[in-house]
Amino acid sequence: MKLKRAYRTLLRLYPEDYKAMFAAEMWNTFEKAAEERRREEGLALVRFAFAELIGLMTGAAAEWIAKLTTDSSVRGRRPPDVRMMRPPGVPQQLWFAGACMSLGQGSGPDEVAEAENRIETLIARMVHAIANHDFPGARSYSYQEREAREDLRRLRQKHNLDE
Amino acid sequence: MRHVVQQHDAPLTEPVFLILTSLADQPRHGYALLQDIQQISNGRVRLSTGTLYGALRRLLEDRWIERFEQDDTSREKQAYRLTPEGRKQLHVELARMRQLTRAAAARLRTREA
Numbered sequence: 180m181k182l183k184r185a186y187r188t189l190l191r192l193y194p195e196d197y198k199a200m201f202a203a204e205m206w207n208t209f210e211k212a213a214e215e216r217r218r219e220e221g222l223a224l225v226r227f228a229f230a231e232l233i234g235l236m237t238g239a240a241a242e243w244i245a246k247l248t249t250d251s252s253v254r255g256r257r258p259p260d261v262r263m264m265r266p267p268g269v270p271q272q273l274w275f276a277g278a279c280m281s282l283g284q285g286s287g288p289d290e291v292a293e294a295e296n297r298i299e300t301l302i303a304r305m306v307h308a309i310a311n312h313d314f315p316g317a318r319s320y321s322y323q324e325r326e327a328r329e330d331l332r333r334l335r336q337k338h339n340l341d342e
Numbered sequence: 343m344r345h346v347v348q349q350h351d352a353p354l355t356e357p358v359f360l361i362l363t364s365l366a367d368q369p370r371h372g373y374a375l376l377q378d379i380q381q382i383s384n385g386r387v388r389l390s391t392g393t394l395y396g397a398l399r400r401l402l403e404d405r406w407i408e409r410f411e412q413d414d415t416s417r418e419k420q421a422y423r424l425t426p427e428g429r430k431q432l433h434v435e436l437a438r439m440r441q442l443t444r445a446a447a448a449r450l451r452t453r454e455a
Binding site: 197200201204208211212230233235236237238239241242245 | 372373388391392393395396398399400420
């Protein structure tokens with residue numbers, strides 16, 4: 180248990196982009212390897228723990244050095260922010276309508292249509308976030324979508340429109 | 343000056359050589375790589391996860407290996423396979439090692455004769 184906690188703690192030392200790519204896999208591999216060592220006799224587990232923890236510390240240092248000394252345009256060490264990207268299948272007009280709504284520019288008789296567009300946009304973004312394993316982003320879009328639905332309900336009441 | 347590319351004519355490090363060798367016959371995920379490398383090296387080399395994934399990251403960047411889509415692939419269990427460039431680099435390294443072992447064997451024979 181202490182070994183697993185120490186491993187998780189040291190894993191946090193790695194750069195964010197590296198963690199996004201490998202942390203889950205590393206943890207899974209470590210758990211399987213630890214299970215195997217536990218079944219071995221003698222000091223196998225102690226040796227394994229020592230090697231793993233030292234390996235993580237040197238690995239994290241090496242990754243930070245690589246990140247700081249490598250040209251990001253060549254190595255692509257900065258992953259794109261998927262929240263800023265237009266998801267595939269979402270028309271440009273619809274995407275920017277959502278952006279305008281979020282800036283508070285939606286008003287006038289078209290505001291109901293724009294609110295509906297915004298909900299569709301948020302759903303598309305949420306689906307895209309889920310497809311890219313960006314679960315915090317997906318949760319954020321889910322909250323925004325709920326709020327957008329509430330706005331739409333109020334607008335429909337204001338304009339005496341059916342639900 | 344910023345370092346941007348690996349020197350491809352330099353000898354491979356042992357972990358990199360063993361990873362490429364392990365992937366030469368079939369794609370493998372992280373834990374299978376650890377087990378196979380231990381077997382290839384007759385139990386002499388046991389890579390830590392930090393060393394393994396550090397090497398995998400560099401090999402992915404250099405496009406010597408690639409992530410392999412499998413039906414049961416998840417973020418926790420990702421398979422890797424050699425690219426044609428990785429296979430070529432492994433051949434180059436094998437040729438280099440063959441030349442060295444031939445030279446060493448010839449020197450030993452001369453000394454012992």
